[in-house]
Amino acid sequence: MKILDRYIIREFLKIFSLGLxxxxxxxxxxxxxERVDDIVKSKPPxxxxxxxxxxxxxxxxxxxxxxxxxxxxxxxxxxxxxxxEIISMLANGISIYRISIPLLILGFMVSxxxxxxxxxxxxxxxxxxxxxxxxxxxxPPASLIPKSGVWFRSPRENRIYNIKLLAPIQKELQGLTIxxxxxxxxIKERIDATKARYLDGEWILYAGSQRAFNSGVVGGSQxxxxxxxxxxxxxxxxxxxxxxKDPEDMTYRExxxxxxxxxxxxYDASRYVVDLHGKISFPFVSMVMVIIGFPFALKSPRSGTTxxxxxxxxxxxxxxxxxxxxxxxxxxxxxxxxxxAWISHVLFxxxxxxxxxxxxx
Numbered sequence: 001m002k003i004l005d006r007y008i009i010r011e012f013l014k015i016f017s018l019g020l021x022x023x024x025x026x027x028x029x030x031x032x033x034e035r036v037d038d039i040v041k042s043k044p045p046x047x048x049x050x051x052x053x054x055x056x057x058x059x060x061x062x063x064x065x066x067x068x069x070x071x072x073x074x075x076x077x078x079x080x081x082x083x084x085e086i087i088s089m090l091a092n093g094i095s096i097y098r099i100s101i102p103l104l105i106l107g108f109m110v111s112x113x114x115x116x117x118x119x120x121x122x123x124x125x126x127x128x129x130x131x132x133x134x135x136x137x138x139x140p141p142a143s144l145i146p147k148s149g150v151w152f153r154s155p156r157e158n159r160i161y162n163i164k165l166l167a168p169i170q171k172e173l174q175g176l177t178i179x180x181x182x183x184x185x186x187i188k189e190r191i192d193a194t195k196a197r198y199l200d201g202e203w204i205l206y207a208g209s210q211r212a213f214n215s216g217v218v219g220g221s222q223x224x225x226x227x228x229x230x231x232x233x234x235x236x237x238x239x240x241x242x243x244x245k246d247p248e249d250m251t252y253r254e255x256x257x258x259x260x261x262x263x264x265x266x267y268d269a270s271r272y273v274v275d276l277h278g279k280i281s282f283p284f285v286s287m288v289m290v291i292i293g294f295p296f297a298l299k300s301p302r303s304g305t306t307x308x309x310x311x312x313x314x315x316x317x318x319x320x321x322x323x324x325x326x327x328x329x330x331x332x333x334x335x336x337x338x339x340x341a342w343i344s345h346v347l348f349x350x351x352x353x354x355x356x357x358x359x360x361x
Contacts, residue, residue, distance in 0.1 A: 004094070005102040011079065012103060016072040023064040028053055035136060042138035052132035058117065058125040065114055066285040067316045073103060073293030074308040081297075100294050100356065107290035114283035119251045126249055150240065157234050158182075171198045171237050176205070178233075187213045193228075198237035205231045247275035255279065270337060274330035277341035285319070288349045292319075295355030319348060 031053070039049060080086050089099060150163040157180075164175025173196040180189035193208030204227065211222040247255055255276050262269040296311060323344040330340025 004089070004099075008076065008080075008099070008102045009106060012072050012076045012106060015075045015079075016068055019068040019071050019075075020061070020064060023068060024057060024060050027060045027064065028056070031056060035133075038136050038138070042136060044132075044136045044138075048132050048135050052129055052136060055125045055129035055132060058122045059129070062114065062118060062122055065110065066289050066319075067312055069107060069110060069286045070289035070293045070315060071308060071312040073290050074297045074312060076103075077294065077297035078308055086298075096298065096356070100290075103290050103294065104287070107287035111284040111286045114286060115280070118279065118283060123249055123251055152235065152240060154235055161235075161240070163240065166240060168241060172196065173198075173237075173240065176208075189213060196231070196233070201236075202229070203231045203233040204229050247272060247279075252276065252279045270333055271331050273337040274327060274340050277330075277337050278327060281341040281345055282323075284345060285323075288319075288345050288352070289315075291356070292348045292352035295352055295358075299355075319344060322347065 035049075035052075077086070086099070090096070150161075150166050152161040152163070153159070154161065159181065160179040161173075162177040162179070163173045166173055174194070176191075176193045176196045178191040179187050180191070182188045189210065189212055191205070191208060191210045193205040195206050197204045197206070205225070206227055207225075208228070209222055209224045250258065255272060259269045259272050259276060262272065292315060293312075296315070297308075326335065326340045326343040329335040330337050335343070
């Protein structure tokens with residue numbers, strides 16, 4: 001790495017670190033004011049409050065890193081321009097494109113790290129933050145709140161499960177009805193149980209009945225049971241519990257598996273396919289911010305910190321609107337999933353590349 005590259009990267013990282021810390025503080029203070037009433041009312045343990053705000057930092061980083069990258073690009077180049085260092089570089093035969101290389105590489109590295117961070121730390125941190133938030137509100141953790149009206153189709157067994165209430169603490173399915181289907185999707189058997197409990201990897205059904213059907217019409221005898229152990233249900237309790245998990249709380253592979261499960265049962269998973277592409281596209285906002293920020297910094301080389309901050313907010317806000325518009329159009333199936341997740345990147349990156357290529361060297 002050349003001295004020039006190290007110098008540009010060092011100046012960039014100094015501004016980037018300060019900007020990131022400032023944004024984390026702003027987001028945390030705003031969140032604190034939103035939670036003050038709940039904290040005063042429910043009086044949660046101090047450790048829960050601290051854990052909540054610490055667990056929120058990863059998701060704050062995920063959102064603020066792109067804007068910090070943009071701000072750092074503008075301020076770094078602005079500082080170099082004010083000290084006439086850009087002019088000195090150009091006078092020594094160093095082109096604008098060469099100056100941009102270390103920042104582009106840094107933007108790519110940050111994007112890759114954000115993707116890894118989003119796959120490993122953020123889902124776990126979000127779960128911790130959600131659990132603490134429920135306690136701060138005086139409620140049980142979200143993962144312990146029963147879910148009602150759950151439908152689940154298992155293509156492996158050719159069954160449909162209807163669950164009136166899923167109780168996470170007891171690991172119970174309350175008000176369980178199982179529809180066993182034949183190859184023509186006619187009901188050939190129905191099993192009802194007051195509840196089903198998952199113990200040591202096995203299902204136990206309580207106070208239920210079992211009846212047979214002939215081409216969807218009730219036929220044969222009906223048997224009742226008080227308890228039936230080792231009932232052959234392939235899905236685990238965790239699989240039933242995962243039904244209502246939000247895409248942002250899943251890793252890329254978890255969401256990919258969930259999409260395959262939905263598609264295998266005949267459900268339209270296009271909305272989740274958009275979210276899947278979004279998990280790859282959003283981390284690379286950071287690199288796009290370098291591409292769009294570089295030519296803007298060159299167009300107003302001696303603009304001050306206030307102008308750079310204002311420009312960062314404007315570009316970031318515009319980018320956020322277009323990004324969410326694209327995702328919304330994808331969810332509504334008005335755009336292909338891949339295009340909806342990447343359209344904002346393509347528009348801004350191509351605009352930035354055009355302005356950069358048009359810059360005077």
